[in-house]
Amino acid sequence: MTGGELTAVPTPVSDVRLSPDRLWDERTRPQAPPPEAGRRYTPREQAGGRRLIEVHNYLRTELARLRTLMSDVSAGAIGPAAARAALHALALWPAETQLAGSCRAFCRIVLLHHHREDTDLFPRLRAFEPPLGPVVARLEQEHEALHGLVERIDRTLVAEPLDVPALRATVDLLTDALLSHLSYEEHELVEPLARLWG
Structure with missing residues (x-):
């Protein structure tokens, strides 16, 4: 087989944590079976892993934007009333101008990404490589937990008065949870994706 080593490099797990809480125990995450020693990958095979990392990098960028806007609310640069109004009239507000709109747009992107993985990618991986089943099941569980956090942010934004510390x-x-999840997903799926799309 022609090709080379995998060039899609999973994002390292960060040691920096912002929250004292944890959404899950990272030590209990299953791992994918090790790749075949000396395996070479064609450019076509490598495209799937690179695309996964590109999409994840976009999510990381949007998360940083959401955090900046959250800081603006905390500092009083964006008022709670404006944030709540934006949540109720999203079609009238550019996502990048208000926290609620940005949160809703970001949350839609995350939910859509996870939905596509859960309904399209993960069933294919399960069928293609059954030993990957525990990893896929864990990723699905993490998706559900992340969606719960997204809903909590939505509820916090519409509560009166706005609870900025919450x-x-x-x-x-x-x-913390999303960055950990994205890194875990990349580490476990980049190599199987190369073989799946080969």
Whole structure:
């Protein structure tokens, strides 16, 4: 087989944590079976892993934008009333101008990404490589937990009065959990994706 080593490099797990809470125990995560020693990958095979990392990098960028806007609310640069109004009239507000709109847009992207994985990618991986089943099941469980945090942020944004410390705490927990999840997914799926799309 022609090709080379995998060039899609999974994002390292960060040691920096913003929240004292944990959404799950990372030590209990299953791992994918090790790749075949000396395996070479064609450019076509490598495309799937690179695309996964590209999408995840976009989510990381949007998460950073959400965090910046959350800080603006905390500092009073964006008022709670404006944030709540944006949540109720999202079609009228550009996502990048208000926290609620940005959160809703970010949350839609995360949910859509996870939905596509859960309904399209993960069933294919299970059928293609049954020993990967425990990893896929864990990723699905983490998706559900992340969706719960997204809903908590939505509820916090519409509550009166706006509980800024609760908002900050939930966004911090979402940041830790989502970054950990994306890294775990990349580490476990980049190599199987190369073989799946080969």
